[in-house]
Amino acid sequence: MPRPRYSIFSLARNALAYHQNWTEAWRSPAPKPHYKVIIVGAGGHGLSTAYYLAKEHGITDVAVLDKGWLGGGNVARNTTIVRSDYLFGESIALYDKSLSMWHDLSRELNFNTMFSPRGIVKLIHNRDGQREAERRFNALRLAGVDSEMLTPLQVKRLAPMVDISPGAAHPVLGATLQRRGGIARHDAVAWGYARAADALGVDMIQHCEVTGFRIEGGRVKGVETVQGFIGADAVALVPAGHVGVLAAKAGFRLPIESVTMQAMVSEPVKPCLDTVVMSPIPFSLSQSDKGEFVFGMSTEPYNSYSQRGTLPHIEEISANAVSVLPGLSRLRMLRKWGGVLDVSRDVSPIMGRTPVEGMYVNCGWGTGGFKSIPGSGWAFSHMIAQDRPHDLMLPFGLDRFAAGALIDEHAASGSFEAFK
Amino acid sequence: MPERYLRQSALAHLGLESRAVDDPGDAGLVLCERAHLGKVGLRGDAGDKGFLDAVAKELGFALPLRPNTVAAGEDVTAFWLGPNEWLLAVIPYEGTPLAEDLDKALTGLHAGATVLTDSRTVIGVSGPAARDVLAKGCPLDLHPSAFPSGSCAQSLLAKADVLIYLHEDGGRFDLYVPRSYADYLWRWLEDAGAEYGVAVSGD
Amino acid sequence: MLLIECPFCGPRAEVEFRCSGEGHIARPETPENISDEAWADYVYMRTNPKGLHFERWMHQHGCRRWFCVARDTVTHKIRAIYKLGEAKPALDEPKTEGEGA
């Protein structure tokens, strides 16, 4: 299934033909009766897993099933921030593998993901934040991952909208900077992986909701779907925002709760914020290539499978962001939406085996899902292909909960609230 | 006993007395600190008749048992806070004797009284814009049909926990606010009232 | 924003409450006699249903009482509110309506 390469030349050639000759980015095949691997969830992680299964491991007898349109889950509704400035070595290794892959992703996929390493500025507002930043900065530096400490003046130079006056409601004492981090065009990542995986022979089957699993003798044999039974040697669950439902159908529980996270954008304005600004108070902010300010938030306070959200949270985030970047006050909220995050109890992902033989799970990415798409798919495809976890994902197995070997980025990152 | 003047109200530092006027003029919002109320926290089981009787005997009136209601005697007002919790506001502000008397009266029961005079202060809010100002920070419906005179409720006002009480005459709201939040809440109220005009009155 | 009928204070806005997560989770009677897996199940594993969810809420800025709420995690409709210690009400599983994604 060769696909014409995208380039300025193909664009010019097609322009002469009024763009009538472009071919479809991916096929819409009917499901085969059996696949070697079925991936449930055609989101960023599912699609990248399929792509790397085909590309790195030569396994092309793969179907990616989705209950809706491909790339319609969290990859379509996140705030597109890509970074690896985590605290624990396990997290740094995994996320930085992913960040490195982002830098070449457009050319790898021949699809411009518009990844833009414009730097992640994480503000420090108080003593606790300073301590956390120093710890993280040093952890990253010693791991060989880029990280810098900024003075308030350096913050001002990178992000002139930030109020660094000492009397500010949330004074800026400094920041950490990860220059290799940035933002990307979220849809393009899903579409790029889908197109590239399709070209390698992977079947993307949309509107094919999984209604159950056929499990015999503790081993998975295939999936029941709205389009009928599809057999498989291995089944990988990668349905962000939905994994609890599938796990229940397969007969096990996960240390995961699904919650809504909102995001919002402003009307588009000319460029005035060139880096990503994140603050623990909390909010995150970047300006997209379209000119919209993209606001990220923390999660809503109760379980929800609703891609909506509440007003109080929007109020809080707006107040936080306006306090730190007062110039936002007269800009206007254009649109807000929500996504459903599967948040694990230590807010780190769960990757690996499940209690069902032949069934693997990759879930619980919480707010880390988008940035990890390349690395997660790359590592997870290794697990599926070789039935052995890749070293990068070894610490993230489901078994860590019984052992108590949690990777609690959240607790240790200064946002520790003892009594949640 | 130490000199009374040594005892400072939560908002003493604002010098409200010097700002107090007798006639608020056309100010839409009139604020005051009611610094001299004693407060006693009372815990006990509303289903325990022995407890209710003992308290009623001590207070001279029965505790309010319906949610968001108030009962009052001559010097003591009792606010319903929950199914096993009440706040007593006492005149004068030394709540200790009442708490001790109650404790004695409640001996042997699973009940207790704690002096909370200094835990909270009371900000009085009145004037024609009082409801409008409170609506800026309080999610309760304070319309007379939903919150009639003589009601009380615990809720939020801006970012402070408050117990809101509307006096029987409907003329003034009393906000019972944790002491450490009093300065914030006072500043918030002055800010919220700015569009209506703010005056300070004596207690 | 939800309107939650506190069983003690009456209907109040969501901002007055705190959600304490899944309800009816029994603490193991004799933790020392159960496996690490069984203990982890109690500490970490959650039902996380899409649809009817039995959970606990607390009226943090009101009467400070905990109580039980049966809430649909898709529609956010509150199906039942009851006091602690009362049994789970029998409720139908909802059809997943009203998800305006």
Place this chain on the structure above:
Amino acid sequence: MQRNRLSEGGRIDRSRPLKFTFNGRPYEGFAGDTLASALLANDVRVVGRSFKYHRPRGIVAAGVEEPNALVQLGEGGFEEANARATQIELYDGLDADSVNCWPSPDLDFGAIVGRFSRLLPAGFYYKTFMWPPKLWMTYEHFIRRAAGLGKAPKAPDADAYDKRWAHCDVLVAGGGPAGLSAALAAGRAGARVILADEQAELGGALLNGHEEIDDRPGLDWVADTLDELRAMPEVRLLPRGTVASYYDHNFLAVYERLTDHLGPQADAGPGNPRGRLWKVRAKQVVLATGAHERPLVFADNDRPGIMLAGAVCAYLNRYGARPGQAGVVFTNNDSAYRTALDMAAAGIAVPAIVDLRPDPGGDAVQEVRERGIEILANHAVVSVAGAKGLRGIEVAPIDPSGKGLAGDPRRIACDHLAVSGGWNPAVHLFSQSRGKLDFDTDLNCFVPGQSFQAECSAGACNGTFGLAGCLAEGHAAGVSAAEATGLTGKPGKAASAADRPEGSIRHMPTVPGKHPVGRGKAKHFVDVQNDVTAADIALAVREGYRSVEHAKRYTTLGMGPDQGKIGGMTGFAALADSLGATMPEVGTTTFRPPYTPVPFGAIAGRDVGALADPARTTPMHGWHVSAGAVFDSAGQWLLPDHYPREGEDRRVAVRRECLAVRGGVGIRDGSTLGKIDIQGPDAVRMLDWVYTNAWGSLGVGRCRYGVMLGEDGMVMDDGVTARLGEDHYLMHTTTGNAAGAFWWMEEWLQNEWLDYKVWLTSVTEKWAVVNIAGPRARDLLAELTRDIDLSNDAFPHMSVRSGRVAEIPARVFRVSFTGELSYEINVAAGFGLALWNAVMLAGQRFGITPFGTEAVHVLRAEKGYLAAGQEIDGTVTPLDLGLDWAISKKKADFLGKRSLTRSAMVREDRKQLVGLLTKEPGIVLPEGAQIVGELRAAPPIPTIGHVTSSYYSPILGRSIALALVEGGRARIGETVSLPLRDRTVEAELTKPLFYDPEGERLHA
């Protein structure tokens, strides 16, 4: 000279001229104008440039759906980007400029992009800019510069914004005939009503025409209705109030603009807010939000002068402004025939009505015929002339297939074209409320289906476009809403209007033309705001982006500042056409809040600046301020960090304070420490659960240290609890955990230990705490109290006594966080300042020194005491912290106990608390520094731990640090490296205790 101003008619006040500036040129309009109507009256045809191709654009609409007339408004602290000219009420001195063009919309250098438009189909950027890799940031720089519309204001916002809650029986969204009818019916029935309408003037579509109600002018009915509503005390009218979002449980946000129409306010600020965000809880909601007209998709349908027919009516009838001298109407339905009549009545030459339908019928058509206007049935507009202002059009008959033309084009001169493709109900709020949409094939639009919340749609937003129907539906909605809230007042009768039959609509996703879509030079816009064409949609389908969401995202359809109010449905229709599918099969994308953009400042309200976060203060706060303390925040609390004297920096001040405590006596405000009063016969049972150690043996008057775990075995808090009486305890928590620990215990008591007889009361704020610490503390206290025996035997370390201090009733705890002889004197908060002053006075002869939180940290670290947020960070167990001694071996269970025996908890390489002494004693390590066992020349270098606390210890004359290190306890004595930014420091691992290891000073 307002060339296009009608001499009479409209709602403007010609006696009140207003001057304004647009793109640097002065103009004049009238009170009652919008910027858009004033520009139209002044014959300003090009108002901006398009988003992608920089095509000249004119005003299209008269309301919120306007896609082109976005302007940069005002300056300084009042500047605003992307303001919509149709929503800007004219005020004197208004100054606006077009966005996204340079130097002006008439001469825009960006238009060069348009020349290459063939190279820029939908999604072109996904296919290129990938090579060479280094150049992407350069490409992107130009993409970013090209994108965006207006400019973000640079000056701080001069305005303040208000927010408030509101409650009502019935919220009515929209003040047109349906909304007014609903509000009137509900109000008469006795309901508390809020009626919000985005317009300055209520009346809705009635303002734009001259329809009659109850046999008199419709606007008279509006006036009477408003009079009646205003007389109702429980009805609140919110003109200039846009219902922006509809949340769960009938909670809605309304943004009311208070001063925008007045221009910049001299007294801008909290006393005169710019806008108010209403947070409304409504028992019932009536949506009467009207409808938006659809454009038709034909060749170059974006040229200035091509307007929506309904907008033409609005400008003529409401604003007395005409779009030009000669206008053609292009329609597929009856409604635009009224426009033709209005145009003719305003003296505009109307050479023809071009109608896609073969046989137009209906009342209005008849009237037009009688008027003698030519009707070109079964005709299409196939080309337009005039890139910067319409000069004429070509029309041609349509062939029977509806796909091509059946004759030669004919040219008609005109300077504007009024277009109608039918109407889309404004179902935005309905959809936000989770209501399901149905597709009405007769009207060719989505209409509200099943409601999900207590809501009812009425009038045009419900697909009922006729006035009679709007009045009837509105009334009925008001009646049923009032009834549903249990109100029984008499709602009165509905107002009536003539029912005028209309002909059907001819749906054509794209109008046939000279070339197939995408082939000729002309562009067929489906979304004018985002420059999305029918060819783009077709390309998306060709490339497999077939789902409505894929097509939207690939082409950016409906993603501009108007959020697709005009372009969305038009694009979906083009998509359905390309797919050969029906509209219900294609569906819609989700309608996201807000309905129209809302300033972030308004959403933030007053929770910014000084009111951003409550600053909690202690009773002694004023003293600290006058003593020149430098403050630090602990959660929301403000506490003195240190008290610098003249010429002292922080370092010097903290050293002085530390030495004063170690050498004499210091005084500290300890009021913020969490305090929980615990009473009841089962207090001990509860303490035995929540703390790791056993509490049964604690005598009255004695104190004990406790460690609180989560069920995961991690330390959450620690502190000292005192037994005050038989069944009476007082628990101290860390400042930050006061509320958390309280809720933790309450949760267990209320949920699990229902039979326990324990009452908890938070008494943090009841007590002011004055802590005196140092070898002279007893001597000092002795000066202040007569009724407490201070001798070591009578009042040993870890005990509590009651008495009077400085004549004030007090509870004195002999506890220490500094390692010195230390008393924490608790008095009623109101006496806190008095006590502090008394202690300071008495302490003068002991050289008493106030010390702040930083000195406390130095002193506690010298003793290896733990700090929440530093050593205790949610990932450490009591064993990690060396607190084995505080874990009862006898208790069968306590919260978190089981977790401590899991495999990862008992590993010997867990991070454990140790001390750290740098080889060079002068180096103070940064907190957060990472520790390395085996140093390597270059990263990656594995780390074995990190520094949690680090200070210079004045008493030891060297630096000290606490750290969590893998297997640390077994490594004590080893040397480790800390590679800092500028150098690598070597340090020795020690026990986490640096001073007075035997605790002699505590017990002195």
